[in-house]
Amino acid sequence: MNVSVIGSGYVGTTLAACLAEMGHDVLNVDLDESIVDAINAGECPIHEEGLPELVEKHAGENLRAATDYDEVAETDLSFICVQTPTQDDGSLDYSYVESAAEMLGESIAEKADKHVVATKSTVLPGTTENVVGPALERTSGKTVDEDLGLVMNPEFLSEGTAVHDFWHPDKIVIGATDDESGDLVTDLYAAGDLLDDAELVRSDLRTAEMVKYANNAFLAAKISLVNELGNICKTADIDAYEVAEAVGMDDRIGSKFLRSGLGWGGSCFPKDVDALRAFARNNEYEPTLLNGVVDVNDRQPGRLVDLAASHVDLDGARVAVLGLAFKPGTDDVRNSRAIPVVERLRDAGADVVAYDPVAIENAKTAIDDDSVEYEDSAEAALEGADAALVCTDWDEFDALSFKGMKRKVLIDGRRIDVDRDELDVYEGLCW
Structure with a gap:
């Protein structure tokens, strides 16, 4: 499957490298040119056991990084993995999530086929529906449920054991606006046999x-x-x-x-x-x-x-x-x-x-x-x-x-x- 991962922090880099190891073709998008250059050179931008080896193995093959969204339309599925900083009252700043969704929407505006966008960033209930969806619709001219699919697929990775956690999940949670979009993300993980031992949770x-x-x-x-x-x-x-x-x-x-x-x-x-x-x-x-x-x-x-x-x-x-x-x-x-x-x-x-x-x-x-x-x-x-x-x-x-x-x-x-x-x-x- 062709997958784009927006953000190359701790979650995004782990997801991108592990999906590449699974056999998927992965585009990792990040606005930081130094991080993009590092990934394309096979260098891991974060300290995480087992991750440098995966980045080195797949960089230049089925894992590539870019600072722009030009190639996102060529992928079947996009994951948003950007930061959500804490504000003074404990609530979250969704400006990075919204900006990523807007740029992603622009990149798929001319795409004929339905595009599925999965939120991987940790966001409070209602965010994918009320922030990500509207941002995508504004810039793509597409409509959720018709030619856009929305998914929430939270991560359960622990720093220090993130790669191990990816390959040995207790559960995989997939919330979706429609069955077709949820099925696409399910198939993504099934390709790596992750569903053999993990519980699959499908929800809204x-x-x-x-x-x-x-x-x-x-x-x-x-x-x-x-x-x-x-x-x-x-x-x-x-x-x-x-x-x-x-x-x-x-x-x-x-x-x-x-x-x-x-x-x-x-x-x-x-x-x-x-x-x-x-x-x-x-x-x-x-x-x-x-x-x-x-x-x-x-x-x-x-x-x-x-x-x-x-x-x-x-x-x-x-x-x-x-x-x-x-x-x-x-x-x-x-x-x-x-x-x-x-x-x-x-x-x-x-x-x-x-x-x-x-x-x-x-x-x-x-x-x-x-x-x-x-x-x-x-x-x-x-x-x-x-x-x-x-x-x-x-x-x-x-x-x-x-x-x-x-x-x-x-x-x-x-x-x-x-x-x-x-x-x-x-x-x-x-x-």
């Missing part, structure tokens, strides 16, 4: 849009709940991980997302929960539980710093922060729990030295403080430190040596597997 547009938000809100709530339980366990000197292991044996609950710690971050959970809260308020409903989910998450970084302060006078202390990415396997620091940890340490007067295997450059942009020192290894960050705080559970941290520390104090926000006997103080956030 708004239901498909809401499934993505409900999915992420539930996972964020599960993490905040296990963190709240972990905080309670901490007050009673109970190992929260032993409790969670037993709780996870209940098949109504499951064992995934039961690791208590520093909380959730990244580009999806914070943004999606905030957008859903704003959506609820706009519909005159106050989302009390989701408010609590966010509150628990926001308090965890402060708890980690407070634990450090209970063992070390932070004013003037050298404190190592280990891990800056919001999770291992990615260089993404958006809403990383490490950032408020660094800021609180600096507010307390600490001299902060930080290390992450891949996210340092992004962290330098996100942390507006020139006084933070960055090292190129964990050992260098720990040298002469009065305390260390773990914010991301990179595998390499399991083999840490603390010999160079001034005081061997480790405050662990992620339950890494270190030799605690080597430490003077080991304190877990929730255990």
Whole structure:
């Protein structure tokens, strides 16, 4: 199948490369010329395990990139995978989505056959119908349901495991204005045998849009709940991980997302929960539980710093922060729990030295403080430190040596597997 993917960020690049691996001919459109040049040269524009190999393999063959929409009309199906920034009230800015739809509409105005447009960007219920559809109609002169098909096909990819997640989905959700358009997207995935093990959910547009938000809100709530339980366990000197292991044996609950710690971050959970809260308020409903989910998450970084302060006078202390990415396997620091940890340490007067295997450059942009020192290894960050705080559970941290520390104090926000006997103080956030 001939497919066009609008946007080459984390979702768009993963989708384009995996569809190419599936055997489809893929056009990836992005306005950033440097990204387009990189993809056409076989270079992956984002850090994601397994993705550089796919881009290199298919670039110049059945994966190509362009800065214009000229060839979109030659494709059967287009995916919109552009950003939807958060506004001050938590709602979303759809200007990129609308602009992409308008330019896409212009490109297919002279196309004789029906063209199907699938929204892949995470958008609130009603957006594909009320923003994407009208924008396409305005510039194409075509009509939804007649010569335009609309689909909502949310992604369920986790950064760090996006390629694996694409090939091993739990479900594929396809909301469509008509059966023909929904069938086209279904056939796209069937070509890669993805429907052999995944559940196929066919629905209307708004239901498909809401499934993505409900999915992420539930996972964020599960993490905040296990963190709240972990905080309670901490007050009673109970190992929260032993409790969670037993709780996870209940098949109504499951064992995934039961690791208590520093909380959730990244580009999806914070943004999606905030957008859903704003959506609820706009519909005159106050989302009390989701408010609590966010509150628990926001308090965890402060708890980690407070634990450090209970063992070390932070004013003037050298404190190592280990891990800056919001999770291992990615260089993404958006809403990383490490950032408020660094800021609180600096507010307390600490001299902060930080290390992450891949996210340092992004962290330098996100942390507006020139006084933070960055090292190129964990050992260098720990040298002469009065305390260390773990914010991301990179595998390499399991083999840490603390010999160079001034005081061997480790405050662990992620339950890494270190030799605690080597430490003077080991304190877990929730255990």
